[in-house]
Amino acid sequence: MPETAPQVDTLGSEHMTLNLGPQHPATHGTLRLVLEMDGERIVNCVPDIGYLHTGFEKLGEHMNYNQYIVVTDRMNYLSPLANNIGYAIAVEKLLGVEVPKRAQYIRVILCELSRIADHLVWLGTHALDIGAFTVFLYGFEQRERLYNLFEAVTGARLTTSYTRVGGVMHDVPTDFVEMVTAFTAQFPKTYADLDALLTRNRIWIDRTKGIGVISAEDAIAWSFTGPCLRGSGVERDIRKAEPYSSYEDFDFDVPVGSKGDVYDRYLVRMEEMLQSIKVVDQAVRNLPEGPVKVDDPKLILPEKSETYTKMESLIHHFEIIMDRHGICPPAGEVYSCTESPNGELGWYIVSDGTGRPWRVRVRPPCFMNYQAFPEMVKGLMVSDVVAVLGSINVIAGELDR
Amino acid sequence: MSDEQKTDAQAAPERTPTFAEMTAQKVRERFPEEVVDASEFRGDWTITVRKGRIREVLTFLRDDPALAYNFLVDVTAVDYVGYMQSDPPARFGVIYNLCSYRQTGHRGRVRVRALVPEREAVVASAAPVWKGALWPEREVYDMFGIRFEGHPDLRRLLMPVNFEDYPLRKDYPLRGKGERDVIAPEDPGFVNIQDVIQLRDSSHA
Numbered sequence: 001m002p003e004t005a006p007q008v009d010t011l012g013s014e015h016m017t018l019n020l021g022p023q024h025p026a027t028h029g030t031l032r033l034v035l036e037m038d039g040e041r042i043v044n045c046v047p048d049i050g051y052l053h054t055g056f057e058k059l060g061e062h063m064n065y066n067q068y069i070v071v072t073d074r075m076n077y078l079s080p081l082a083n084n085i086g087y088a089i090a091v092e093k094l095l096g097v098e099v100p101k102r103a104q105y106i107r108v109i110l111c112e113l114s115r116i117a118d119h120l121v122w123l124g125t126h127a128l129d130i131g132a133f134t135v136f137l138y139g140f141e142q143r144e145r146l147y148n149l150f151e152a153v154t155g156a157r158l159t160t161s162y163t164r165v166g167g168v169m170h171d172v173p174t175d176f177v178e179m180v181t182a183f184t185a186q187f188p189k190t191y192a193d194l195d196a197l198l199t200r201n202r203i204w205i206d207r208t209k210g211i212g213v214i215s216a217e218d219a220i221a222w223s224f225t226g227p228c229l230r231g232s233g234v235e236r237d238i239r240k241a242e243p244y245s246s247y248e249d250f251d252f253d254v255p256v257g258s259k260g261d262v263y264d265r266y267l268v269r270m271e272e273m274l275q276s277i278k279v280v281d282q283a284v285r286n287l288p289e290g291p292v293k294v295d296d297p298k299l300i301l302p303e304k305s306e307t308y309t310k311m312e313s314l315i316h317h318f319e320i321i322m323d324r325h326g327i328c329p330p331a332g333e334v335y336s337c338t339e340s341p342n343g344e345l346g347w348y349i350v351s352d353g354t355g356r357p358w359r360v361r362v363r364p365p366c367f368m369n370y371q372a373f374p375e376m377v378k379g380l381m382v383s384d385v386v387a388v389l390g391s392i393n394v395i396a397g398e399l400d401r
Numbered sequence: 402m403s404d405e406q407k408t409d410a411q412a413a414p415e416r417t418p419t420f421a422e423m424t425a426q427k428v429r430e431r432f433p434e435e436v437v438d439a440s441e442f443r444g445d446w447t448i449t450v451r452k453g454r455i456r457e458v459l460t461f462l463r464d465d466p467a468l469a470y471n472f473l474v475d476v477t478a479v480d481y482v483g484y485m486q487s488d489p490p491a492r493f494g495v496i497y498n499l500c501s502y503r504q505t506g507h508r509g510r511v512r513v514r515a516l517v518p519e520r521e522a523v524v525a526s527a528a529p530v531w532k533g534a535l536w537p538e539r540e541v542y543d544m545f546g547i548r549f550e551g552h553p554d555l556r557r558l559l560m561p562v563n564f565e566d567y568p569l570r571k572d573y574p575l576r577g578k579g580e581r582d583v584i585a586p587e588d589p590g591f592v593n594i595q596d597v598i599q600l601r602d603s604s605h606a
Contacts, residue, residue: 055575346474350479367536400559
């Protein structure tokens, strides 16, 4: 097949070619769609991606295992903590270490709070695209509270880089539990407002019900994961199916849809926010005491005060930091996955036994979900494209890497 | 292969075999000529096969009622130049991560690796087996230059259409003048490992 830009033949037909993006308010990042239209109906759709390709997988081969955490922030930039945690878990699997219980619980709390933050942005922008502006403001007000919390914990609002291989950067602040409970206590009120604005809103239902339908069989065949898969009625959540980071300790439900349309995906994500609050409440209530890093000087940098005063600590510091040293997992390959807000975020890491990975592959959830997009919009109106695109929650940074 | 990796022959046979072990066993029985190796590392099983009948192997994994690997998690590739010696010799491995929803827990996962030599970098596409293979295979083609036979739309996905090189190959530099720094071997179609090591050492992140 010749390598040409996606073009739709318009000669000799009544069809019109419409270019959507790469700069379009509803594309959330830079992605392009070439639509072949018959009047207002979509006959064919060719997505064109790669505008945000940054070579993250190539970069991974040239960085040591801890340096790469900074890169993971930039993938799904709506929930960077979920990426940090997924990557750290993958490297820990490669090394065969288990982080202390407290670190696991902190990771769960931050993962679930990122899920809420991610879903709030998704909801706000999705509703905004369809024409409901208020939801966006309500959602972002809550996200602001979460970002303040992330800032207090990690020191950064967006590029958190909070995890380290073998634990987290440092322990949470002393008032962490109060901050989290303050958030979870007030969130349901805003949630009720958002729910009241949309769930039984006539316009919202008209725009979303029966739109972008994908059946359960098709969703599995197209490698769908996350809310898009569950919206089609497949009950599959990695937190339940393959618990990691102590998820088996928590009691929560996995919401599933039935029809697999935009409305079902909306309902699934809404309910997931409530379930996340439930998990976070349980985790802060039972947050164990103890260390937040594994006790292994070959993996974890010593305290600064010790580096300056103790010979062994200085040597360990040196060994971890110096090029060609650092964390050296045994040669081998692992695949590890976590349930990120968008679905299965997988890490396939090949190690050759040196301080840098031989290959880092990211399995981006929205990349897999987005490839079925032409199938989902065929026969719909052009205004539905925006609704379906929003329901998949394509994050260009994660899509293109 | 390091000490940490053990082949299935060395695995203790006393306990009941796990689902992945059973999978490896069944694939071995069904395709004795194709399976090169089946090994475990950190609980992950990798079945290494020749590329010739890869689509049949994948279809078997999907359709066998006892296995039912109904979900294709990912298709990717690795450039193994200088990493491992394999028989048959192969520079690339095309990796299929599969998952069986019938199983709970991590047990339902297996990885299939098809060995792909540099001179004949063509594999049968998995898109007829799972539609979800369409874009990942395009990405592998884009990044490694491995072609997929039977793929309905094998175009570059992430890189520009007029891009000529394959960025995730080990002979493509991270830094520098980009494609102008690509190693030009005397024998096209065969990259010298020494050149790759030199290139890697000169381009630090």
